[in-house]
Amino acid sequence: MANTHQEGRLMAWVRQLADGTYKGAYRDAHGKRKTVPGVYRHKKAAERAAEAKEQEARHTREKDNPLTWREWSKIWIPQRDIAPGTAETDKQRIDSHVMPRWGDVKLTDITRADVKEWVTELRGMPDDDNNPERAASTVNRIAGLLSTSLEQALDSEYITVNPARGIRLKTGEETHDRYLTKAEVRRICEHLSPRWQNITNLLAYTGLRWGEAVGLSERRVSRTRGILLVAEVWDQKTEQMKKYPKGKKRRPVPVPDWVLKSLPTTDPLLPSPRGARPGNRNFQRALDDAAKVAKIERFRVHDLRHTYASWLIQAGVPIEEVRRLMGHVSIQTTQRYAHLAETPKASVLAALS
Structure with a gap:
């Protein structure tokens, strides 16, 4: 039957x-x-x-079974299948923001109105870097943890609706991708230590993500062929190397000869000025100080990756090739740079000079 x-x-x-x-x-x-x-x-x-x-x-x-969110979290968290670095970041956000607000609240008592009010309050709190407001993207990640937990509670039939589903702040107007010219990169490097210069040039001229660059070792560099192989990633939260993320293939990336010659033969390939594996925040502070002295608009570490993509697109490199070099799984991610191909020729020449 x-x-x-x-x-x-x-x-x-x-x-x-x-x-x-x-x-x-x-x-x-x-x-x-x-x-x-x-x-x-x-x-x-x-x-x-x-x-x-x-x-x-x-x-x-x-x-x-009127579970509180705290009681439910003890069931939900062990069931999650996520990377160690992500788990550590999520734990910090749960302990700092989700648990204090929702820990003692019954799942069935969490309302959509209360979640919206909480999200608004999160935005108005100073972030970990003491900025006056927390970025909308960070708020959305925190709220997303609550929503994900409640979605699982819904699936486990402890509640009949997820009151946090779809609640998020708009981030479109906040996104400000910064594209530097080669002249600006050179000016920044003039005010950096040699080792910070090496990292800056490598990021700008290869488009590597921070974890990909910091995870490089000499064995992944072919100096005769002028390429490096992206095969591992340094997880800054756990301070461990991990395999390349799921869904992404190892990829060879060409490196300008002068950049390659400036790189040491150490392991890690890009040590900090103190000789250890560098930290993102320390590097960002160095860039901020250099930008201030050079009188250049502040930019984020990740903007060096955007800069690399902008140079390729403006130079006429096909977007599919840019996708491969950047290690994007989807071409839709690379399309964010497509508008740069429409930059007038004079601007292109200035950017590549």
Whole structure:
């Protein structure tokens, strides 16, 4: 006798009996299989009866198991399958922001209005770098943790709706990708130590992500061929090397000869001025100081990657090739730079001079 419903997220299903009638079945609030009393001549009628029992069981579960978010987090967090670095970052955000607000609140008492108010409050708090407001993207990541946890609680049938679903701040107007000219990169380097210069030039002239660059070792560099192989990533949170992220292939990246010659043969390939593996924040401070002295608009470490893409696009490199060099999984990510191909020729020449 074939089931007409698969036993997945829904508990209800029906089966046809030998005499052609239908029997409804479901799982109760404790997960036990139960059958609906009686038989039905029509499959739809059996489905409706089973679904009604299913809803009744869900409501019973909510009433009998009014978990607080803290109690639920002890179930939800161990089930997550995420990278160690992500887990560490998420733990900090949960401990600092999610747990203080929602830890003692029952899952069934969390309302959409309260979540919206909390998200607004998060935006107005100083961030870890003492900026007067926390970035919208950071707020969205924090709110996303609450939403993800409640989505799993919904799937586990502790609640019937996720009140945090879709609540996020707009970030479009805040995004400000900075594209430096080669002249600006040179001016920045004039005010950096030699080792910070090496990192700046490598990031700007290869487009590597920070973890990719810091994770480089001499064995991944072919000085005769003028390329480096991106195969590992340095996880700054756990201070460990990890395999290249899922969904991304190892990729060879060409390096200008003069940049390659400036790189040491150490392991790691890019040590900080103190000889250790460099930290993103220390490097950002060095860039900020150099930009101030050089009277250049402040830019982020990641903007050196944007800069690399802008140089390629403006020089006429096909966008699919740019995607490959940048290590983007989707061409849609690379399309953000497509408008730069429309830059007037004079500006292109100035950027490449």
